[in-house]
Amino acid sequence: MVSIIKKYFTGPTRRKKMGVFAIFVLFSFFMWFLIKLSKNYTYKISFDVDYKNIPEEKILLSKPVKTLDVIVNATGFKIFNYNLFKKNLDIDLSGYDDPGRGFYILEDDLEEEIGNQYSDLTLRRVLADTVHIQFGINKQKYVKVVPKLTLNFSSDYELYDEIKVTPDSIWILGPENIVDTIAKLNTVEYKADNISNNLDATLDIDIPLPLSLEEISYETKKVEITAKVEKFSEKMIEVPVTVKKVPEKLSVRTFPPAVNVLVKTALKDLKNISVEDFMVSCDFNEEAEGKLKLKLEKSPDIQGEIKLQTNEVEFLVKKQ
Numbered sequence: 001m002v003s004i005i006k007k008y009f010t011g012p013t014r015r016k017k018m019g020v021f022a023i024f025v026l027f028s029f030f031m032w033f034l035i036k037l038s039k040n041y042t043y044k045i046s047f048d049v050d051y052k053n054i055p056e057e058k059i060l061l062s063k064p065v066k067t068l069d070v071i072v073n074a075t076g077f078k079i080f081n082y083n084l085f086k087k088n089l090d091i092d093l094s095g096y097d098d099p100g101r102g103f104y105i106l107e108d109d110l111e112e113e114i115g116n117q118y119s120d121l122t123l124r125r126v127l128a129d130t131v132h133i134q135f136g137i138n139k140q141k142y143v144k145v146v147p148k149l150t151l152n153f154s155s156d157y158e159l160y161d162e163i164k165v166t167p168d169s170i171w172i173l174g175p176e177n178i179v180d181t182i183a184k185l186n187t188v189e190y191k192a193d194n195i196s197n198n199l200d201a202t203l204d205i206d207i208p209l210p211l212s213l214e215e216i217s218y219e220t221k222k223v224e225i226t227a228k229v230e231k232f233s234e235k236m237i238e239v240p241v242t243v244k245k246v247p248e249k250l251s252v253r254t255f256p257p258a259v260n261v262l263v264k265t266a267l268k269d270l271k272n273i274s275v276e277d278f279m280v281s282c283d284f285n286e287e288a289e290g291k292l293k294l295k296l297e298k299s300p301d302i303q304g305e306i307k308l309q310t311n312e313v314e315f316l317v318k319k320q
Helices: 001-008 015-037 075-086 107-117
Strands: 041-052 058-060 067-075 087-092 103-106 122-126 132-133 134-153 158-161 164-166 169-175 184-194 198-207 222-227 229-244 250-255 258-266 279-283 292-293 293-298 306-307 312-319
Touching: 015 041, 087 107, 103 107, 134 158, 134 164, 134 198, 164 198, 184 198, 184 222, 229 250, 279 292
Parallel strands: 041 087, 134 184, 229 279
Antiparallel strands: 041 067, 058 134, 067 122, 103 132, 134 169, 158 229, 164 222, 198 222, 229 258, 250 312, 258 306, 279 293, 292 312
């Protein structure tokens, strides 16, 4: 007998016979597997729980179970399918009332939900006596976003206008007790060196714990910052001094008759600024210790700095 088997596996058709034998073994295993799956078993399976129909003005405060384990009786085919493709169990919360301290979904109600959604299973037991649910007020609030920036400009370059944040405020939604504590939101820190071009960057909003938890939702979690950057320069403009409220029959001459005004602004604007854009005046009635205090009464509206180089002048009065 041994010699016959040996001859079977060592003959000239060895490979062909081995292939036939392997197919036979695989087929036998497959048939055995199908027979096993056709039998009924008592087994534990898990559902991912989805809570449906939460009132719009409310939010779940507590953290109810996200997975529900149950003992079922079903064929091996069904159990294999349930384990391979995890199923969701929808729990409808529209029919429950929260008196303020929360409420419990009882085991009987859970069994009813499972039976309605998965009638092909014979439910033996739910491995949770109850599921605790608690609602809170769902509050919406408009919160300012503040950019956190460290900017270093190249020589002679500066911001030409204010930094714009878009959006500069966002809506947040969540439990009232948490939302009420949020006065503002910062962006993550943004650093830039040797800046000589316009700013344009997208920044994440810095959302620290516990504000990053799922119960808080944000209109957006990113903002854009933009700003114009220009090369700045400066020049000195000599402006005549105008004396006001001089009595009749008197003439007043100031020393010096004109004063310097320092103008620092964007180079593109500086070339268009002239002495006609300024007026430096003083009030004759406000004389103090033989001097008149100067006031920059008129100046162009620019992004930059305008500064009088002299705050007061001496004067000489003559009768006409």
